[in-house]
Amino acid sequence: MxxxxxxxxxxxxxxxxxxxxxxxxxxxxxxxGSHARELLLKRARQAETASHINRWLSSPEMQPPKALENLLSGQE
Structure with a gap:
């Protein structure tokens, strides 16, 4: 094949x-308020999130998201 x-x-x-x-x-x-509308909006958010993650991963100065940075600094 x-x-x-x-x-x-x-x-x-x-x-x-x-x-x-x-x-x-x-x-x-x-x-x-329909279930179909909510699913479509969820898929749109997923595509936007994937785009943001891709942009972050491809950046030359890859930095962790601010929310993650705040969580890590609180543990120290």
Whole structure:
């Protein structure tokens, strides 16, 4: 079995941003408070979080998130 290759024309971050926008647009079409709307909004937040994590991991000066930094400094 041969693996199919796919060359992406957009960056990972751009694809995540587009996915988040698609989920938000789909959520707007659902009735307020519906389970489907909440799931779509959750997926949009997950895509945005993945984008932030990717940006953090790719940064040259990788720093831990402030919340984690505050937790670690409280333990010392």
């Amino acid at each position: 041969q693996r199919r290759r796919f060359k992406h024309t957009k960056t990972f971050e751009e694809r995540l941003a587009e996915e988040a926008m698609r989920f938000k647009e789909a959520a707007e079409k659902q009735p307020a």
